[in-house]
Amino acid sequence: MQNKPVLLTILDAASIIVLGIATYLALVFAPTEAVMGQVQRVFYFHIGTAWVGLLGFVIAAVAGVAYLITKDSRWDRFEVAAVEVSTVFFFITIVLGSIWARPAWNTWWTWDPRLTTAAITELIYIAYFMLRKGIEDPEKRARFGAVYTLLGGISAPITFMVIRLFRTIHPIVIGSANANQEKMSMTGDMKIAFFFGLFAFTVIFIDLIWHRIRLGSLEEKVEQLKLKVSM
Amino acid sequence: MMDKKTATIDSRPQTMNRPSSIVHRPSFVKATLAIVQKDLSAEFRSFELISAMLVFSLLVIIIFNFALELDIKVRESVTSGVLWTTFAFAGTLGLNRSMSVEKDRGCMDGLLLAPVDRSVIYFGKAISNLIFMLIVEVIVLPVYSMLYNVNLFRLDLLGVILLGSIGYAAVGTLLSTMSAQTRTREVLLPILLFPVAMPVLLASVKACNGLLTGAEFSEVLTPLNLLIVYDVIFIAIAFMVFDFVVEE
């Protein structure tokens, strides 16, 4: 039986610690935003989860292509891990966004490009799980999954561009904002909380993916053993 | 009764080295056309697929009429949305049917046994599916125009609808080939297709809406460009990955 790698245990501990620090920074350390007030603090986690969510979907598409080229089932496990973890983080992002949107825009939901794209992306990956569930042969499941993550990974950004043609009220946090858009400005302490949030969620993300890949290979071992017993 | 006759016809020498094979592997275009023609002649005999799509489309339009209270003012702004919803749903109906024809009697294996590139099968089926969609659209448009007293039979509108249908059929053919091989089959196709085809649907609605409300051409140009980009990218991807979807 595989033992849990020491590095993974260390990463587990690190994840808990950075999550604690990020929580402190977001809720206590960062100054209260002048216009939006306390609720703006949700933003540090909102961005962190959104970042790793997107990262995971990009990784999944890349892993999918790698699987199609190499046919190595490790890429498939990596892809599943990335999609699964990202789907959860993306869901958290959407919930946190709603909590923020309620006082900020006076509505739980608005059909703005980012929100709508997030919802559609989430649906793409739910469809991905349904597709995988409907296929018996693991090799075919992996192949179809890889093709679908590739399609989803390319379609989502185009969806975003299309929806942007219909107008937006979402603030653009970093980078250039249009003059007519609400712009958020961050002070130094806010930036510390912001960037630490990104870092913390990246660590947690890596930790979870690692666990999921390990779970995947253990699952395969169990299947192998079952086959041996039934022989 | 037949073996005597056949014995004379088929009495070839036992030597296995036949001098010349009668197979001349067909060109890409010829084989693709063979598939398209096969689909069209089967369909024009039974009209199973097109009639189902048409009746369904009309029902959807009638439901929308009452659901949205399509009076003159509302009509203008929602027409393109109603049309594309109709096309999208009718499209999945056609895609499912077109693929189950291949799957049910093992005909897909027959196609895969032919000495042609896999992409021939993809393009053949995609073109057939596109033609079925276009036929339905060309019938629905004047009917809608009559029912709601708007002129939808315009060349610019038809152009946008063509571009949208190309993208939809391109992705739809790939995904219906996949969904036909799953346990849930027909149920799965719209779930797989709609989120991935979202850019096509939204850009088409936007562009058609622009045309119908008489917006400036520059406003229509952006969704139009996105449609073209989507069409090109997804045809290229489907072409590249189709092998992975049919191999075993």
Added chain:
Amino acid sequence: MIEVKKLVKRFGLKTILRGLNFSVEPGEFVALLGPNGAGKTTFLRILATLSRPSLGDVKIAGHHLPADAAQVRAKLGVVSHMPLLYPDLTAEENLRFYARMYGIGNMEARISEVLEMVGLENRRKDLVRTFSRGMQQRLAIGRAVIHDPEVMLFDEPYTGLDQDASEMLDEVLRSVAAEGRTVVMTSHDLARAEDLATRFDILSRGVITASATQKELKQTNLLAFYKQALAD
């Protein structure tokens, strides 16, 4: 004509074929016999280029699989338990479609010839959906030989046929499909296999466990041989 060395096919973790060795000389008619789940259909699908080998070497008519699959397909005819025909097309149109997919020259003459061979020239303009199962299977044989293949693969061709239709099919298989060709057939029907084939291979648990030619079998009958092979 067909040479298979150490063929392995896996579906995920399940190994269906485990280092199978198999070879067929030109003109031989080999019946592949074996219990359900032994991997007969999987093996035939690999020979038919419909499935990829996981490991091992497969050579058909001088071409390697899966690298030269397209060349192999041009020389291969397949009859399975499904007819692979379009019910909304006529017999003639079905054949015409496949003739076009194989790029056959002088197409119309070849179609008439094939229809006559399988005894369906009177029904050439009829829709396949109106055909009986036996007629569909005969047309399926016509479809499979339209490009005059060197190698024929039959996968349980008798499935779903009654006694009369099976006998009719026997004749067509023998005279049209097998004549002058190399054939591999899978079947559950030992009696029919004994009648048609020149060699019998037993496939069990993913490998060929026994093989005997018709001559060697003269003394014992096929059923005894089959039981013996599976018992070992």
